[in-house]
Amino acid sequence: xxxxxxxxxxxxxxxxxxxxxxxxxxxxxxxxxxxxxxxxxxxxxxxxxxxxxxxxxxxxxxxxxxxxxxxxxxxxxxxxxxxxxxxxxxxxxxxxxxxxxxxxxxxxxxxxxxxxxxxxxxxxxxxxxxxxxxxxxxxxxxxxxxxxxxxxxxxxxxxxxxxxxxxxxxxxxxxxxxxxxxxxxxxxxxxxxxxxxxxxxxxxxxxxxxxxxxxxxxxxxxxxxxxxxxxxxxxxxxxxxxxxxxxxxxxxxxxxxxxxxxxxxxxxxxxxxxxxxxxxxxxxxxxxxxxxxxxxxxxxxxxxxxxxxxxxxxxxxxxxxxxxxxxxxxxxxxxxxx
Amino acid sequence: xxxxxxxxxxxxxxxxxxxxxxxxxxxxxxxxxxxxxxxxxxxxxxxxxxxxxxxxxxxxxxxxxxxxxxxxxxxxxxxxxxxxxxxxxxxxxxxxxxxxxxxxxxxxxxxxxxxxxxxxxxxxxxxxxxxxxxxxxxxxxxxxxxxxxxxxxxxxxxxxxxxxxxxxxxxxxxxxxxxxxxxxxxxxxxxxxxxxxxxxxxxxxxxxxxxxxxxxxxxxxxxxxxxxxxxxxxxxxxxxxxxxxxxxxxxxxxxxxxxxxxxxxxxxxxxxxxxxxxxxxxxxxxxxxxxxxxxxxxxxxxxxxxxxxxxxxxxxxxxxxxxxxxxxxxxxxxxxxxxxxxxxxxxxxxxxxxxxxxxxxxxxxxxxxxxxxxxxxxxxxxxxxxxxxxxxxxxxxxxxxxxxxxxxxxxxxxxxxxxxxxxxxxxxxxxxxxxxxxxxxxxxxxxxxxxxxxxxxxxxxxxxxxxxxxxxxxxxxxxxxxxxxxxxxxxxxxxxxxxxxxxxxxxxxxxxxxxxxxxxxxxxxxxxxx
Numbered sequence: 090x091x092x093x094x095x096x097x098x099x100x101x102x103x104x105x106x107x108x109x110x111x112x113x114x115x116x117x118x119x120x121x122x123x124x125x126x127x128x129x130x131x132x133x134x135x136x137x138x139x140x141x142x143x144x145x146x147x148x149x150x151x152x153x154x155x156x157x158x159x160x161x162x163x164x165x166x167x168x169x170x171x172x173x174x175x176x177x178x179x180x181x182x183x184x185x186x187x188x189x190x191x192x193x194x195x196x197x198x199x200x201x202x203x204x205x206x207x208x209x210x211x212x213x214x215x216x217x218x219x220x221x222x223x224x225x226x227x228x229x230x231x232x233x234x235x236x237x238x239x240x241x242x243x244x245x246x247x248x249x250x251x252x253x254x255x256x257x258x259x260x261x262x263x264x265x266x267x268x269x270x271x272x273x274x275x276x277x278x279x280x281x282x283x284x285x286x287x288x289x290x291x292x293x294x295x296x297x298x299x300x301x302x303x304x305x306x307x308x309x310x311x312x313x314x315x316x317x318x319x320x321x322x323x324x325x326x327x328x329x330x331x332x333x334x335x336x337x338x339x340x341x342x343x344x345x346x347x348x349x350x351x352x353x354x355x356x357x358x359x360x361x362x363x364x365x366x367x368x369x370x371x372x373x374x375x376x377x378x379x380x381x382x383x384x385x386x387x388x389x390x391x392x393x394x395x396x397x398x399x400x401x402x403x404x405x406x407x408x409x410x411x412x413x414x415x416x417x418x419x420x421x422x423x424x425x426x427x
Numbered sequence: 428x429x430x431x432x433x434x435x436x437x438x439x440x441x442x443x444x445x446x447x448x449x450x451x452x453x454x455x456x457x458x459x460x461x462x463x464x465x466x467x468x469x470x471x472x473x474x475x476x477x478x479x480x481x482x483x484x485x486x487x488x489x490x491x492x493x494x495x496x497x498x499x500x501x502x503x504x505x506x507x508x509x510x511x512x513x514x515x516x517x518x519x520x521x522x523x524x525x526x527x528x529x530x531x532x533x534x535x536x537x538x539x540x541x542x543x544x545x546x547x548x549x550x551x552x553x554x555x556x557x558x559x560x561x562x563x564x565x566x567x568x569x570x571x572x573x574x575x576x577x578x579x580x581x582x583x584x585x586x587x588x589x590x591x592x593x594x595x596x597x598x599x600x601x602x603x604x605x606x607x608x609x610x611x612x613x614x615x616x617x618x619x620x621x622x623x624x625x626x627x628x629x630x631x632x633x634x635x636x637x638x639x640x641x642x643x644x645x646x647x648x649x650x651x652x653x654x655x656x657x658x659x660x661x662x663x664x665x666x667x668x669x670x671x672x673x674x675x676x677x678x679x680x681x682x683x684x685x686x687x688x689x690x691x692x693x694x695x696x697x698x699x700x701x702x703x704x705x706x707x708x709x710x711x712x713x714x715x716x717x718x719x720x721x722x723x724x725x726x727x728x729x730x731x732x733x734x735x736x737x738x739x740x741x742x743x744x745x746x747x748x749x750x751x752x753x754x755x756x757x758x759x760x761x762x763x764x765x766x767x768x769x770x771x772x773x774x775x776x777x778x779x780x781x782x783x784x785x786x787x788x789x790x791x792x793x794x795x796x797x798x799x800x801x802x803x804x805x806x807x808x809x810x811x812x813x814x815x816x817x818x819x820x821x822x823x824x825x826x827x828x829x830x831x832x833x834x835x836x837x838x839x840x841x842x843x844x845x846x847x848x849x850x851x852x853x854x855x856x857x858x859x860x861x862x863x864x865x866x867x868x869x870x871x872x873x874x875x876x877x878x879x880x881x882x883x884x885x886x887x888x889x890x891x892x893x894x895x896x897x898x899x900x901x902x903x904x905x906x907x908x909x910x911x912x913x914x915x916x917x918x919x920x921x922x923x924x925x926x927x928x929x930x931x932x933x934x935x936x937x938x939x940x941x942x943x944x945x946x947x948x949x950x951x952x953x954x955x956x957x
Contacts, residue, residue, distance in 0.1 A: 100636035107927060111934070118935060246433050247944060253433075256939045260890050 116227075119252040121266050122259075128175050128223040131293055135171060136193065143194045144427040145170035147293075148187060148335075149202025150178045152351040156405040157200075158414040159292040165418025168427040172293035175220055177213060180205045180324075180331035182221035185234035187335050189225055191342050197427060199339045200417075203350045203367040206324035206332055215240055222248050296407040297400035306402060307354045311395060315364055315387045321372060322365035332370070336380060345379045345425070351413065352386035352394065354402040359386050383420050385413060392416035428468040430611075430700050431653055431943070438465065439704055443639075446708055451631035458605055458628060458708065465610035466573075473572035476541070477608060480534060480575075484582040485596075485603045487530040488589045492596035494523050495589070527590045531583055538579045541571050546792035574614040576789055578607050580739055585621045587743055594621045602629050609710075611701040615694075617715040617735035624712070632709030641915050642706035647933045648905070649699025654941030656898040657693035659891055660685045662942075666886035668853050671863050675872030678885065679863070686853055687846050688899060691720065694733070718906045723837035725806045725844060736789075740782045748778040776808045783807070790852075795860055799851040806844055894940055 094101065123129060145168050147157050153174025162170050171194075173186060183205050190196075209217060218238035225231045232249055239245030247254040258266075323329065336346050350367040353359050363386050374380035385392070398409030405413060421427075428435050442461040446454055466474055498519040502512055548564045555562035585606070588594045597603040606625045607613070667674050667682035674682075695716040705712045715734050722728035729737050748754055754774070762770035780801070787800020821828055847864075854860035875881050882889050908914050918926055 097634070097636070103923075104636070107930075110927070111931065114931060114935070115938075118939070122939070242434060243944075252938060253944050256941070256944060259939055260888075 115252070119250065120224075121262065122255040123224060123251045124255055124258070125265060128220040131173065131175065131295075132224040134293055135173060135190070138171060138194070140193050141195050142169055143171050143196050144168040145198045145200060145421065146190055146194065146196045147172045147174060147200045147202070147349075148183050148190075149174040149200075149205055149349075149351070151176040151404060152204060152353065153200075153202045153349075154293075154295050155297050155400065156351045156410050156413050157417065158294045158296070158407075158410045160294070161411055161414035162418040162421065163292075165415060166421035166425070166427065168421065170292065172291075172295075174202065174293070177209065177217040178205060178221055179207070179209050179217065180328045180335060182217050182234075182238060184331045184335050184338070185221060185225075185230055185238075187338060188230045189228075191338070191344075192230075195342065196344050198345045198347055198421070198425060199335075200347045200349050201332070201335060203348055203370055204353075204363055206328045206366050206370070207362050208325050208328065214238075215244060218244075218248060219251075219254075223251070294410065296410060297404060298407055299400055300397055300406055300408060301400065307356065307396060307399075310354055310356060311389060313360075315360065315389070318360055318364045318387075319368065320360075320365040321368045322362065323369050324366060329373075333373075336374070336377075340379050345381070346374075347381050347383055347421075348374070349383045349417070350386040351405075352389055353404075354396075354399050358403070381424065383417065385416060428465060430614075430697060430704075431650060434468075439707070443707055446632075447634045451633070454631060454708075455602060455605055455629045458609065459601055462605060462608040462610040462613065466608060466613060469573050470570070472570055476537065476572040476575060477578065477613075478604075480537065480578060480582055481604045481607050482600070483533050484530060484586055484607075485600045487526050488586055488596035488603075489598070491523055491526050491586070491589050494519050494526070495592055495595075523590045527586060530586045534579050534582055538575055541569055541575060543788075543792045544569055577616045577618055578613060580618050580736075580789075582607060584618065584739055584743060588621055594625075597621075597625065605629070609705075611704045612712060615697055615701065616733075617698065617701075617713050618739050619713060619735070624710075627710045635709065637919070638709050639707050640919070642703040644915050644918070644930065644933075645699050645703030645706060647703075647930065647937065649696040649701075649703060650937050650941070651898070651933060652692040652696030652699065652902060654937055654943055656895065656902065657689045657696060658942035659887065659895055659898075660689040660692070662886040662891070663895075664689055664853070666884070668863075671866060674870075674884065675875055676867040676870040677873050677875050678881065679867050679870075681876070681881070682885070683846050683849060683853075683867075685895070687720075687842070687849050690849070690852075691716075692898075692902065718910060720842055720845075721838060721906065721910065722841050723834060725803060725810060725841060728841055728845060729803070729807075736786070740786060744785060745778045745782050748781060749774075754778075772808075772812045775811045779804050779808050779811075794857045795851045795854055798857050798860070799848050802848050802851065 145159075145162070145166075147153050147159070147170065149157075151174065153172060154176060155174075157172050157174065159170040159172050162168070173190065175182075175186070178186070183201075187199065218234075221238065222231060222234055225234075227249070235245050235248035239248045324332065339346050348367065348370050350363050353363060364384070367382065367384055367386065371382050374382075392412050392415065394405075394409060394412055398405055398412060400406040400409075428438065438461070442457060446457045449457060463474075466477060498515060501515050507515075544567055548567065552562050552564045585594070589596045597606065602625070605628050606619070606621060609619075609624070609628060612619065664682055664686045667678055668686065671679055671682075698715045702712045702715075713735055717731040717734060719728050719732035722731050754777070757777075758770055758774045761773050765773075783800040783804025784797060785800070786803070787797040790796040790800070827833060850863055851857065851860040854863055875884075882892065887895075905914060908917075918929065
């Protein structure tokens with residue numbers, strides 16, 4: 090081996106240099122081509138936070154993304170939190186985001202939305218996987234996630250190296266795609282605004298601004314007493330396994346877990362899926378003192394949720410998010426010290 | 428495992444690592460194991476066919492080698508006069524010929540069975556119908572082992588070379604197996620000769636950066652041709668020629684011209700990848716393409732296109748026919764009866780017709796391929812017959828032949844003739860090919876080239892057309908340079924920064940503009956099916 094190195098050190102050095110430069114160029118080119126969707130901006134915003142500055146991180150899907158405003162939560166609870174909800178994500182995808190989040194932050198609490206245990210259709214799994222990994226730098230976690238979440242070899246490779254998927258975007262590149270490499274210090278735009286401007290007013294929260302009254306659609310939804318629902322529904326084996334992995338991972342890293350159910354105004358979803366699933370998780374973690382529950386689907390009247398708090402049947406609007414966030418903030422203030 | 432897939436590159440990287448880390452004695456074993464793994468990734472049934480072919484040819488070659496050795500020993504015996512030596516040679520020649528015929532029948536039989544059974548049955552059915560017989564075609568579903576046309580020809584070339592004592596038969600069956608199944612070229616050639624490839628495969632190769640660098644650069648160029656150019660054009664070709672009756676003549680002409688570019692970029696691109704990979708292992712494969720579209724005549728085109736197949740036919744079909752006893756007799760008779768000129772033409776045409784019939788048939792089990800082959804045979808025969816008269820005519824007209832404009836005319840003419848042949852190559856049958864030509868003739872719409880409808884109808888947008896145009900320019904410029912000097916060696920003489928810039932640019936052009944990934948099913952290499 091020594092002889093080999095002695096003989097070939099120049100060539101080896103050149104090769105290493107060549108590959109190194111290539112990887113740097115590749116990462117820049119990949120950044121340009123990667124689709125600048127929700128997950129992309131949110132990840133950049135997350136990284137904009139100072140290391141270990143976050144006490145609370147909310148993980149979930151679009152219900153969290155649209156339903157929790159960390160700025161409101163923080164004002165009441167006196168903490169600094171971040172909304173890491175990403176549309177569609179399920180427990181198996183959230184797990185890898187959680188692992189990545191703990192690399193730069195050491196939150197005292199992670200809030201997990203219970204509906205990440207509701208099974209997603211196989212058709213959507215692939216796009217959720219892509220969203221779960223978007224813009225994550227190449228790491229062991231990312232490779233593991235890609236190998237786990239990718240449908241086939243081709244998809245796995247595309248999840249690890251998004252350029253393989255998005256290279257055809259050369260037709261549609263805009264100035265915004267080049268922003269990061271043009272000015273390395275500026276953050277990626279989020280909601281069409283630079284992250285630093287958005288962060289202090291949103292911290293990952295993406296509001297729905299429209300206040301549409303859905304009384305006709307959800308007739309009688311708020312009149313029911315959901316606390317009577319004792320039905321228990323287990324998630325599918327895979328999602329339960331990943332949910333447990335998330336909880337274990339958080340606990341191993343010194344964080345407590347709060348399981349949060351966010352109500353959907355869908356007449357079937359809340360009573361048939363969200364509440365029974367949360368009931369199951371409550372049973373599962375009955376003996377774990379590090380895991381607490383905030384069943385916001387049951388006590389909607391307590392924090393004043395009404396028809397005009399919804400943007401659509403599945404998602405809260407800004408008003409709804411404010412009410413839910415105040416409710417969460419009070420719960421955190423009463424039960425945790427940050 | 429496609430040679431443009433990430434799996435393939437990963438596979439090559441691992442193999443390279445083992446190849447150079449493990450003792451040099453083991454290098455050929457690594458290559459053999461790699462070749463087995465590579466071939467097994469397709470279908471285990473293919474592997475059984477490959478093994479049968481290897482085993483049979485290896486055994487027969489060994490028998491033949493024994494005959495060669497015995498013949499040599501007997502010829503060494505003292506007191507043998509010329510007649511005695513001739514008698515011994517003739518005796519062994521017959522024995523060896525029997526073995527050769529047996530081997531060729533088996534190999535061609537397997538190939539014929541797999542590739543041409545359905546074609547034969549279809550033709551029997553058609554003939555039965557014509558003559559009023561009833562023939563119910565049995566349902567046969569026979570697999571076509573990958574690369575069988577290539578490795579069968581390689582094996583036949585080997586056994587003929589052993590028979591002619593050009594090479595000594597390989598005693599080690601595994602080394603012979605490697606010669607037939609060497610993974611970079613087993614699927615699409617080039618069809619290698621034993622004397623060229625086998626010593627390299629079983630030899631020891633020390634690690635050299637130059638081999639890696641040259642191989643990598645060649646691979647990149649091949650990937651550029653395949654992924655950026657050929658696969659992009661394939662969209663236009665499949666959209667238009669796949670449904671030609673709805674398109675106008677000019678769109679179809681454009682598609683046929685682009686198809687000629689596609690098939691070149693596809694096949695030569697694949698060869699560059701294959702040759703580049705082999706080069707990384709320190710193995711030089713024979714050249715299969717030599718800028719065929721710069722050819723001034725059809726024979727020259729075929730000396731530059733799929734060279735290994737052309738030389739194979741020349742050495743193992745054309746020459747054996749030309750020097751055979753019955754053919755010499757025929758030659759003498761024609762010369763005696765019809766004169767030297769007629770003899771030159773007729774005796775030239777016969778082996779050409781045979782060679783081009785077989786060439787067409789080799790490409791596929793369809794009359795369209797046979798027609799395509801015979802079309803080229805006809806062009807070559809016409810060139811042979813009329814060539815001297817055309818030259819005389821040019822002399823009389825005082826037409827300059829040694830100038831750029833005439834060469835350009837010749838190259839354009841050759842390209843157009845090739846394009847016409849390609850119509851049969853891509854059509855759905857012989858009749859379909861003629862109908863397509865007729866449609867082009869009767870549907871003239873030159874305005875589509877100017878009014879923008881081209882970009883709406885042919886499956887690609889204006890960006891793609893620009894990329895196609897620029898890529899053709901790049902391939903043309905590189906080909907021009909290759910005609911004059913060795914590009915990779917010239918590049919290696921340049922400063923490091925310049926070299927790396929070129930390589931980085933190539934990598935990113937392929938990564939960005941290559942046709943692969945989401946929403947795109949990469950076309951298989953066109954020649955993989957032959």
